Amino acid sequence: MPRGELLGSLEQIVLIALMRLxxxxxxxxxxxxxxxxxxxxxxxxxxxxTLERLEAKGYVSSALxxxxxxxxxxxxxxxxxxxxxxxxxxxxxxxxxxxxxxxKSRLAT
Amino acid sequence: MRRALLTRxxxxxxxxxxxxxxxxxxxxxxxxxxxxxxxxxHAPNDSWWYLGQVSRSxxxxxxxxxxxxxxxxxxGAAVAAYGxxxxxxxxxxxxxxxxxxxxxxAYVLAAYLIGPANMMLGGxxxxxxxxxxxxxxxxxxxxxxxxxxxTAGSTVSIWFSAFFLVVxxxxxxxxxxxxxxxxxxxxx
Numbered sequence: 209m210p211r212g213e214l215l216g217s218l219e220q221i222v223l224i225a226l227m228r229l230x231x232x233x234x235x236x237x238x239x240x241x242x243x244x245x246x247x248x249x250x251x252x253x254x255x256x257x258t259l260e261r262l263e264a265k266g267y268v269s270s271a272l273x274x275x276x277x278x279x280x281x282x283x284x285x286x287x288x289x290x291x292x293x294x295x296x297x298x299x300x301x302x303x304x305x306x307x308x309x310x311x312k313s314r315l316a317t
Numbered sequence: 318m319r320r321a322l323l324t325r326x327x328x329x330x331x332x333x334x335x336x337x338x339x340x341x342x343x344x345x346x347x348x349x350x351x352x353x354x355x356x357x358x359h360a361p362n363d364s365w366w367y368l369g370q371v372s373r374s375x376x377x378x379x380x381x382x383x384x385x386x387x388x389x390x391x392x393g394a395a396v397a398a399y400g401x402x403x404x405x406x407x408x409x410x411x412x413x414x415x416x417x418x419x420x421x422x423a424y425v426l427a428a429y430l431i432g433p434a435n436m437m438l439g440g441x442x443x444x445x446x447x448x449x450x451x452x453x454x455x456x457x458x459x460x461x462x463x464x465x466x467x468t469a470g471s472t473v474s475i476w477f478s479a480f481f482l483v484v485x486x487x488x489x490x491x492x493x494x495x496x497x498x499x500x501x502x503x504x505x
Contacts, residue, residue, distance in 0.1 A: 236346035252350075253331075253374020256343055257381040272342070278352060282345030285338075 215300040221246065222258045223267065223297050226289040234273070234284045259287055267293030323364060327371040333449060334378040336385070347371070395453035398443035402435045409435070432481055433488040440492025451493020455486035
């Protein structure tokens with residue numbers, strides 16, 4: 209990741225969801241993981257638009273799976289976070305930690 | 318039946334906005350989660366959730382398509398086809414005026430036919446350049462007919478205007494469908 213380029217909040221959330229889901233990461237599971245953990249009911253379009261953007265940046269790679277009957281014979285697209293994606297998450301988290309240092313009491317919910 | 322038609326229509330709209338590589342994955346994800354929700358929530362059919370997902374997906378997918386540059390090319394193809402139609406239409410009108418008497422029945426019939434015939438050709442050409450451009454051409458034709466109706470005012474009969482308002486977009490779409498049919502035959 210170029211110095212100074214930080215991830216947007218949705219990009220960060222999607223990348224972390226990919227880290228959590230591992231081999232089972234595809235559009236639907238990513239959407240559900242985010243909804244269950246954050247309460248954000250994202251549209252599938254928003255998830256795919258974000259994944260496409262991350263793939264263009266080289267943070268994510270994807271591969272087509274086999275078609276399955278429960279999906280009306282349509283194939284899944286599996287997503288995987290790349291090493292550069294993990295570095296981007298770490299750099300963004302690090303920047304957030306530095307920015308919020310000393311503000312613990314004000315940011316406590 | 319109505320629900321199936323709604324979800325099919327929603328899938329069709331999604332299909333217009335998604336690149337070929339993503340189409341199956343996105344629609345498959347929706348079908349899978351929809352089935353899962355229906356099975357776990359004991360709701361007979363969670364169609365509203367499905368439609369909500371599709372409608373909320375439109376804006377991010379439109380923006381993603383714009384980023385890929387697809388829409389710009391599609392719009393460009395439709396505008397180019399529209400320009401071609403206007404050139405052919407003007408040439409046809411000049412020829413018609415020279416050959417037929419303006420008050421004759423043949424002239425009136427030909428005047429009704431030139432626009433839709435050209436629009437069908439335009440839809441075909443647009444779809445040939447870029448799949449989906451015929452739909453954009455149909456939208457352009459509606460806007461242009463409405464603009465023509467607004468400026469022509471009472472000098473043109475309402476039936477004449479209404480005919481073009483309905484028939485021009487339909488023939489543009491028919492031209493696009495014809496091209497798609499031919500392409501499928503070529504692939505087979």
